Amino acid sequence: MSQKTILITGCSSGIGLAAARSLRARGWRVFASCRNPDDCNRLIAEGFDSPRIELRDAESIRSGLQEVLAATGGKLDALFNNGARGMPGAIEDLPAAGLRDLMESNVIGWHDLTRQVIPIMRAQGHGRIVQNSSVLGYVSMRYRGAYVASKHALEGLTDSMRIELRDTPIHVSLIEPGPITSDMRKNNAAQFFEWIDWENSAFAEDYRNGLVKRFTEKQEGLDPFELPAEAVCKKLIHALEANRPRARYRITKPAHIMNVLRRLLPTSLLDWVIAKA
Numbered sequence: 001m002s003q004k005t006i007l008i009t010g011c012s013s014g015i016g017l018a019a020a021r022s023l024r025a026r027g028w029r030v031f032a033s034c035r036n037p038d039d040c041n042r043l044i045a046e047g048f049d050s051p052r053i054e055l056r057d058a059e060s061i062r063s064g065l066q067e068v069l070a071a072t073g074g075k076l077d078a079l080f081n082n083g084a085r086g087m088p089g090a091i092e093d094l095p096a097a098g099l100r101d102l103m104e105s106n107v108i109g110w111h112d113l114t115r116q117v118i119p120i121m122r123a124q125g126h127g128r129i130v131q132n133s134s135v136l137g138y139v140s141m142r143y144r145g146a147y148v149a150s151k152h153a154l155e156g157l158t159d160s161m162r163i164e165l166r167d168t169p170i171h172v173s174l175i176e177p178g179p180i181t182s183d184m185r186k187n188n189a190a191q192f193f194e195w196i197d198w199e200n201s202a203f204a205e206d207y208r209n210g211l212v213k214r215f216t217e218k219q220e221g222l223d224p225f226e227l228p229a230e231a232v233c234k235k236l237i238h239a240l241e242a243n244r245p246r247a248r249y250r251i252t253k254p255a256h257i258m259n260v261l262r263r264l265l266p267t268s269l270l271d272w273v274i275a276k277a
């Protein structure tokens with residue numbers, strides 16, 4: 001049997017990197033894409049194929065996928081859409097240009113890549129598409145509105161796509177993690193300081209004692225519910241290799257608890273719980 005192939009976006013760190021390593025260890029040929037050429041070179045030195053894909057750049061999506069297909073003879077067994085970032089800050093502090101930039105990265109780029117992959121999977125008669133969403137794809141949280149909006153949009157697109165593809169041999173799954181150890185906090189901090197004029201905000205004091213502190217001071221220990229990226233890899237492997245992959249994989253206790261609470265509680269009570277969390 002020929003080696004299975006997968007394209008993963010956002011492999012410079014965190015879940016993407018862990019997924020690339022664990023799937024390779026299971027015998028997959030992994031195209032571990034990054035947006036920064038230095039990261040691509042680092043992964044190539046580790047023995048991966050590493051096409052450059054910047055999800056805000058349509059040309060790099062096209063050329064990155066072409067590079068993969070040139071290496072595989074035009075086939076691709078699986079796509080793991082993963083590369084994304086956050087942009088913490090209250091909705092009223094979020095510049096439209098920042099929100100647009102984040103949506104290009106977290107939603108439009110994923111959509112563009114997925115649309116180009118589906119015809120390949122249809123033609124070869126099989127395929128798996130796995131979308132790395134979040135607990136914030138089905139509940140909301142203060143100061144995370146941009147990211148929440150992007151993951152809710154992703155959930156909507158993915159649910160529609162899964163229904164549309166139900167009579168095809170292409171399986172579509174959502175992964176919905178809660179807190180996972182990765183570079184996300186560091187990358188979120190960079191986005192916050194780049195886009196949010198926090199000192200002139202109505203929330204300045206709250207930012208100073210919360211987000212800014214969290215971003216600038218060394219934090220001891222893990223979030224009590226935080227799991228390593230390998231917890232995501234386990235579910236990803238099921239989504240890719242099981243005969244009957246699931247539509248959704250929730251990971252970490254908060255992801256399970258929030259899923260129950262949002263079904264049971266009226267909005268006002270759910271808001272209270274989330275505000276306290």
Ligand SMILES: NC(=O)c1ccc[n+]([C@@H]2O[C@H](COP(=O)([O-])OP(=O)(O)OC[C@H]3O[C@@H](n4cnc5c(N)ncnc54)[C@H](OP(=O)(O)O)[C@@H]3O)[C@@H](O)[C@H]2O)c1
Pocket residue numbers: 009010011012013014015016034035036053054055056081082083084085105132133134135176177178179180181182183184185187
């Ligand atoms: N960590 C968590 O708690 C958590 C929870 C739920 C869901 N997730 C999801 O897990 C996925 C991976 O995040 P992570 O936790 O592993 O964080 P991470 O360590 O920050 O990794 C994010 C990856 O996405 C890449 N990326 C960001 N913007 C991109 C763009 N425009 N084009 C291409 N690549 C881009 C980053 O590349 P650079 O290094 O070049 O920025 C990096 O490789 C994301 O979809 C995230 O929403 C994470």
